[in-house]
Amino acid sequence: MRTRRLVTLVAALLAIVLAPAAAQAAPATWSPPSNLVTPLNQVWQHQEQTYNGGNLYGFRNYGWDQIMANGGYVNYCVRWDSTATVTAAQRDQIHATLARQHKKWMDELVGHNAWPYGDVPVKVVGWAVRNRSQLQWTDTSVDIYVNDIRENAPQCSVPCGRFFNQNGQYPNCPGGYARHYDQSLWLTDGFGGGAGGDWGQRVGREYYMANLNTVNVHILLHEIGHTWGLDDFYDWTPTGVSNFIMLAGSSTSITAFDGWMLRDWWRHLKSRYGY
Ligand SMILES: [Zn+2]
Numbered sequence: 001m002r003t004r005r006l007v008t009l010v011a012a013l014l015a016i017v018l019a020p021a022a023a024q025a026a027p028a029t030w031s032p033p034s035n036l037v038t039p040l041n042q043v044w045q046h047q048e049q050t051y052n053g054g055n056l057y058g059f060r061n062y063g064w065d066q067i068m069a070n071g072g073y074v075n076y077c078v079r080w081d082s083t084a085t086v087t088a089a090q091r092d093q094i095h096a097t098l099a100r101q102h103k104k105w106m107d108e109l110v111g112h113n114a115w116p117y118g119d120v121p122v123k124v125v126g127w128a129v130r131n132r133s134q135l136q137w138t139d140t141s142v143d144i145y146v147n148d149i150r151e152n153a154p155q156c157s158v159p160c161g162r163f164f165n166q167n168g169q170y171p172n173c174p175g176g177y178a179r180h181y182d183q184s185l186w187l188t189d190g191f192g193g194g195a196g197g198d199w200g201q202r203v204g205r206e207y208y209m210a211n212l213n214t215v216n217v218h219i220l221l222h223e224i225g226h227t228w229g230l231d232d233f234y235d236w237t238p239t240g241v242s243n244f245i246m247l248a249g250s251s252t253s254i255t256a257f258d259g260w261m262l263r264d265w266w267r268h269l270k271s272r273y274g275y
Contacts, residue, residue: 025110025111025112026107026108026109026110026111026112026115026259026263027112028111028112028113029112029113030113030263030267032260033256035240036240036241036256036257036260038238038239038240039238039239039240039241039257040238040257040260040261040264042238042239043231043238043261043264044264044268046231046236047229047231050231057268057269059198060166061162061163061166061198062198062227062228062229062265062269063182063183063198063224063227063228063229064228064229064265064266064269064273066162066182066183066198067117067120067182068273069168070182072116072117072119072120072121073120073121073122073123074102074120074121074122074123074182074183075123075124075125075179075180075181075182075183076098076122076123076124076125076126076181076182076183076184076185076200077124077125077126077127077128077145077155077156077160077161077181077183077184077185077200078094078124078126078127078128078184078185078187079128079153079154079155079156079184079185079186079187079202080127080128080129080130080134080135080154080187080205081153081154081186081187081188081189081191081205082134082187082188082189082205083130083134083189084134084189084205084209085133085134085135085136086127086134086135086136087136087137088136088137088139090209091127091135091137091142093212094124094185094187094208094209094212095122095124096212097208097211097212097213097217098122098124098185098220099121099122101216101217101220101221101224102120102122102224103119103120103122104216104221104253104254105221105224105225105228105254105262106119106120108254108258108259108262108263109262109263109266112263112266113263113266113267113270114270114275115266115270115275116275124142124185125142125143125160125175125178125179125180125181126142126143126144126145126156126157126160126179126181127142127143127144127145127156128144128145128146128148128153128154128155128156128184129144129145129146129147129154130146130147130149130154131146131147132144132146143156143157143160143174143175143179145157153186153188155184156181156184157173157174159171159172159173159174160173160174160175160179160180160181161180161181161184162180162181162182162183163184163198163199165180182200183198183199183200183201183227184199184200184201184202185200185201186200186201186202186203187202187203187204187205187208187209188202188203188204188205189204189205189206190204190205190206191203191204191205191207192204193219194219194220194222194223195223196222196223196224196225196226196227197226197227198227200227201220201223201224201226201227202223203219203220203223207219208220215253216252216253216254218245218251218252218253221245221253221254222245222246222248225245225246225258225262228262228265229265230246230258230261230262230265231246232246232248233246233247233248234248238257241257243255244257244258244261245258246258246261
């Protein structure tokens with residue numbers, strides 16, 4: 001039937017038009033929708049009350065600080081906390097997946113409130129592993145750290161890690177600043193759920209490898225949110241919002257509310273970077 005078909009066609013065209021629009025630049029100014037104003041205020045008040053004593057504003061290793069120190073990129077180390085082997089192709093897929101998920105958060109900032117970057121590339125500069133033979137490549141595209149164990153897991157070099165050098169200087173990192181890492185992607189065999197913070201993100205190795213091509217790797221997205229300062233909502237929920245990535249288990253994607261919570265962080269911190 002013609003009419004029906006036309007409706008379907010219009011819907012399909014709308015989907016094509018709307019899909020890219022969703023990934024385009026964020027609003028230029030601080031202008032949250034009216035229904036999000038109250039919950040956003042509640043979240044920031046809760047942040048200040050929970051992390052008062054100067055820690056909220058005094059802490060200097062948020063994702064914000066890392067990207068600003070670098071001038072617009074983030075360096076990662078992969079902590080391969082696993083007995084599995086990794087091919088070069090898998091290595092590159094792991095990087096690509098991380099970059100796609102990271103970009104989903106960064107896209108919420110593009111063009112917004114003097115945020116200076118259109119793109120924040122993810123570089124993987126190192127891999128940490130228990131046994132070199134697990135990594136089935138011979139090229140030198142990443143630094144490899146073997147059997148440097150901390151927290152019962154392989155880690156990249158301490159002198160190269162931002163977590164250990166929060167002044168942003170890496171005088172004892174063999175590869176210098178270019179090979180320092182800001183965050184770790186920590187992939188652990190048999191690990192359920194996730195963890196995230198200024199040090200990076202930790203998820204199950206099986207979960208990550210099973211979701212290399214998933215559009216929204218939702219546990220990773222949630223944990224990256226923590227790296228940017230966003231909080232958990234285990235014991236309360238802001239008024240009028242019930243589904244967002246930082247409310248664990250309620251959304252598999254970054255929502256408008258998540259985006260505005262991220263922008264609220266920028267609004268409160270940007271003066272420290274001269275914006
Ligand atoms: Zn969490």
